[in-house]
Amino acid sequence: MELPADFKNKYQKLMGDDADSFFKSLDQETNPGYRVNPLKEYVVTENGEDAIDYCQYGYYGDVNGKSVEHQSGAIYSQEPSAMYVGEVADITPGDYVLDLCASPGGKTTHVASYMQNQGLLVTNEIDYKRAKVLVENVERFGIRNALILNENPNNLAKHFPRFFDKILIDAPCSGEGMFRKNNDAIKYWNAEYPVECAIRQKEIIEQAVKMLKPGGKIIYSTCTFAPEEDEQIVEWMHDEFDFTIEPIRKYEGMVDGKPDWANGNQDLTNTVRLFPNHFKGEGHFISKLSSNDNGSAKKIKHRLQGNLTQDDKKLWDEFKQTNLVNFAPKHLILFGDQLYSFDNTLPDLKGLKVMRPGLHLGTIKKKRFEPSYALALALHSDEVVNRLEITEDDWKQYVHGDTISCDQSLSKGWYQLICKKQPVAFGKVVNGTVKNFFPKGLRFNI
């Protein structure tokens, strides 16, 4: 790999004796990893020997994107250093969390693992195409308490003043930690790029600060090594706003943030750096800042959204009574003909670009209710009346969009299809055939 000369000169000066091993590490093989999903009923527990010690759900190993495990959301592929962010966030069920720069959803799915579908997870992505990928991953993961938005931070700040307990800013950055995974990251890089990124990072942070509850915490992270985007941003946050830089535990291979790469503030040692020559991962910077503001949190009027007509409600109730048990979402929200549920009340969504206001239940059709893929993947075995085990070969046909055959004696109706213990979709059984309801936009060939 040809590293840019400016990059080498810069890190040679910053790192001194350590620079050579740093450059060499960027030429080595990547270390893939994945997290298992505790929201799923059957957690994949193989590969215990590859467990990652600093991440409760993390393992080293490669995930096939076209496997049942990945497609069903039982596991999520994530680079090992990125896994420490969700741990540092220290989420408790019931928290109000904002993941401000969220797609494809690595940190969102991680914090959701700790929220256990309680509290409120607002997960936001500014780029529409990337927001659609975020939706896919949230739905696969079976998350029920996520409000998925496609917003810019300025507009969000108007809607959620002093609202969140924890805000994750996994900032768009110069991506130096992506160099060995993705050669394009090198092409984008130039000596001024980190400074340009830092300007954007400050703009994002200024909005995030407005949304933090007094006493709340911001977890700011990047996948770059550039001091301008790491220690110098934290130094700026500390000086500009009233924040304490909280200590972060360092596991093997993790090192303290570097005060002399910024203004010398020794509290910067509380932040953590993951360098690929010392740590089994691509590299990351993570910081945690707690607000010293002791004012009061802003009360936001929660509002029930969307009005269901009696007829709509009846169609849903009929479906629910026939097909679901122990599943009684507190609130139903209708957007067009799409029905969603949420157990917490939601803030007013007017003026926000909403991708998903909670768990997508399905579509209100003319005289029937059609359950969604998201619902199929979120429901546990004790919540569904009919379940049908299918083989992996059947699953391959199903995700391709084909019908599959089943026992002629099965009664007509909706079945949650199960493959390798994981819910993979809803299917409708009619006379020995499972009609295909795998979403058209997600179909693929194996």
Ligand SMILES: C[S@@+](CC[C@H](N)C(=O)[O-])C[C@H]1O[C@@H](n2cnc3c(N)ncnc32)[C@H](O)[C@@H]1O
């Ligand atoms: C490092 S990625 C996020 C990765 C994600 N947190 C994860 O763990 O999967 C940064 C994200 O910030 C988004 N972004 C870019 N400019 C932004 C802005 N001005 N405000 C908010 N987000 C922005 C990008 O589209 C990108 O998806």
